[in-house]
Amino acid sequence: MNDGVQPRLRAVKALLPVLQQKASLSSSLPRAQQGLNNEDAALTQALAFGVCRFQPRLQFWADQLLQQSLKSKDLDVLALLLIGMYQLQEGRVADYAAINTCVEAAKKLNKPWAGKLLNACLRRFQREQEALIQLAEGKETAASAFPAWLLKRIKKAYSKDWRDICAASNLQPPMTLRINQRKTTREAYLQQLQQLDIVATATTFSPWGITLEQPTHPALLPGFAEGHFSVQDEAAQLTPLLLDLQAGQRVLDACCAPGGKTAHLLETADLNLLALDVDESRLGRVHENLQRLQLKAEVKCADAAAVEHWWDGQAFDRILLDAPCSATGVIRRHPDIKLLRRDSDIKELADIQLKLLQKLWPLLKPGGLVLYATCSILPEENQHPLASFLHQTADAVHQDIEAEWGQALRFGRQLLPQPQGHDGFFYCLLQKRLDL
Numbered sequence: 001m002n003d004g005v006q007p008r009l010r011a012v013k014a015l016l017p018v019l020q021q022k023a024s025l026s027s028s029l030p031r032a033q034q035g036l037n038n039e040d041a042a043l044t045q046a047l048a049f050g051v052c053r054f055q056p057r058l059q060f061w062a063d064q065l066l067q068q069s070l071k072s073k074d075l076d077v078l079a080l081l082l083i084g085m086y087q088l089q090e091g092r093v094a095d096y097a098a099i100n101t102c103v104e105a106a107k108k109l110n111k112p113w114a115g116k117l118l119n120a121c122l123r124r125f126q127r128e129q130e131a132l133i134q135l136a137e138g139k140e141t142a143a144s145a146f147p148a149w150l151l152k153r154i155k156k157a158y159s160k161d162w163r164d165i166c167a168a169s170n171l172q173p174p175m176t177l178r179i180n181q182r183k184t185t186r187e188a189y190l191q192q193l194q195q196l197d198i199v200a201t202a203t204t205f206s207p208w209g210i211t212l213e214q215p216t217h218p219a220l221l222p223g224f225a226e227g228h229f230s231v232q233d234e235a236a237q238l239t240p241l242l243l244d245l246q247a248g249q250r251v252l253d254a255c256c257a258p259g260g261k262t263a264h265l266l267e268t269a270d271l272n273l274l275a276l277d278v279d280e281s282r283l284g285r286v287h288e289n290l291q292r293l294q295l296k297a298e299v300k301c302a303d304a305a306a307v308e309h310w311w312d313g314q315a316f317d318r319i320l321l322d323a324p325c326s327a328t329g330v331i332r333r334h335p336d337i338k339l340l341r342r343d344s345d346i347k348e349l350a351d352i353q354l355k356l357l358q359k360l361w362p363l364l365k366p367g368g369l370v371l372y373a374t375c376s377i378l379p380e381e382n383q384h385p386l387a388s389f390l391h392q393t394a395d396a397v398h399q400d401i402e403a404e405w406g407q408a409l410r411f412g413r414q415l416l417p418q419p420q421g422h423d424g425f426f427y428c429l430l431q432k433r434l435d436l
């Protein structure tokens with residue numbers, strides 16, 4: 001088959017379930033990449049991610065170029081058009097190659113008209129690109145490449161910073177490692193990388209973090225199998241700094257999968273840790289991570305809110321509630337969020353977040369700490385449920401987080417996604433009063 005045609009067809013295969021809002025890229029992409037060599041698999045991924053990242057803008061252009069909308073049964077043709085425009089505006093391959101490979105790929109769809117249509121649309125895009133870019137600049141959803149409902153919420157919450165937030169969310173994220181302090185030190189590992197000519201720097205806020213200049217497969221880095229590091233964003237690495245962990249404490253990680261923070265807590269102290277997640281299919285990763293890092297926790301599949309089904313009656317010193325959320329702080333890592341999330345999800349998530357807080361609070365010892373965390377940047381999932389909870393809960397005291405990262409809010413601290421820096425994240429620390 002023609003050079004480059006196969007990755008484009010596979011990118012279509014990865015994108016279709018996302019465009020139909022039936023599955024995420026994390027499930028569709030590995031299936032679409034099956035049997036490809038590394039180079040074609042990487043191109044398939046780059047195309048699928050790129051199209052999701054800029055879909056609101058690409059769709060705006062598609063609407064200008066198509067005389068009538070394509071039927072839902074022709075979503076594969078639309079996907080190829082988005083891929084072609086993505087490549088033309090990205091400019092990494094020659095225009096003729098971007099166009100020809102898409103037209104050739106279209107011929108494999110058994111739709112004789114599709115090749116002609118794509119050829120006409122992509123050539124027009126090539127000719128009129130400057131005017132189309134200007135047209136997109138005049139429409140906020142196309143310019144920001146954010147869906148209207150989410151842009152509205154971000155603008156409302158961040159009237160000054162919303163452009164920077166959108167721009168940072170449209171960049172490729174850096175790859176950050178968390179050094180396992182039980183196995184090595186950050187300084188020693190940085191030296192090891194330097195000896196291998198791998199360019200890396202220490203993170204600013206996490207004392208365990210290292211950012212790589214070039215992302216790579218973790219297994220290609222030294223010490224992965226031996227558990228010397230994990231891949232984790234810097235914002236997520238701040239958790240143990242806030243929990244004042246001491247050996248022997250009984251700790252609950254209420255929403256643990258895939259186990260990034262579970263492992264990190266255990267790397268910093270010898271804890272008696274119970275890790276829960278409601279999604280059985282995600283718990284395999286928790287076990288894998290603990291095994292590779294040589295750490296131990298009790299891991300259970302359970303709905304954390306259904307306390308009567310899993311709690312043995314012994315109170316916890318610390319509870320980490322890394323709550324399910326919209327993941328709007330990590331859109332640069334999961335750009336399909338732009339297509340998959342709906343406005344109505346936010347209220348549903350906020351209800352779940354508040355319910356989890358309410359149900360877990362009675363399990364905390366007096367004087368104990370709950371750390372509430374999300375990778376959301378929306379106040380509806382962060383300060384708002386916290387404000388409701390604190391209003392309803394007499395023995396809950398909000399603890400200010402003194403830190404150089406993020407911005408202090410009335411309740412909690414918000415990190416916004418930074419180009420080349422940490423993801424968007426939210427932390428709020430609560431203590432249970434001793435005197436009530």
Ligand SMILES: C[S@@+](CC[C@H](N)C(=O)[O-])C[C@H]1O[C@@H](n2cnc3c(N)ncnc32)[C@H](O)[C@@H]1O
Nearest residue numbers: 255256257258259260261277278279303304322
């Ligand atoms: C943000 S992720 C957790 C990430 C994890 N703490 C880490 O650092 O790797 C949220 C998790 O909450 C889980 N979850 C959602 N609702 C839950 C519930 N009611 N009880 C327990 N886990 C839940 C999801 O399955 C998902 O794995």
